[in-house]
Amino acid sequence: MVWHVVLMKAGTTVVTGAVGAAAYAAIRKAAAKVPAREATVAATALGLRGVRKAEESAERARLVVGDVVAEARERIGEEARPPAVTGHEHEHEH
Secondary structure, three states: OHHHHHHHHHHHHHHHHHHHHHHHHHHHHHHHHOOHHHHHHHHHHHHHHHHHHHHHHHHHHHHHHHHHHHHHHHHOOOOOOOOOOOOOOOOOOO
């Protein structure tokens, strides 16, 4: 009975190793066909898309937090601060 369990585990390990080796060989063969520069550009483009999506999510979260804080201040009777001023005065009228 013990040998049966050992053989099953060994068989599973051999199958997993064979599948891993086949996958590695397939990826290596595919990578050899694709030029390195094209793959690098594609990976960089994918990374840039991810960064832009993260920036959009962060901005959305910042705006939601700002709305929540403004509403909380309004509920306690505190006036919301005006938007930040850049600090330099214009000498002409608009």
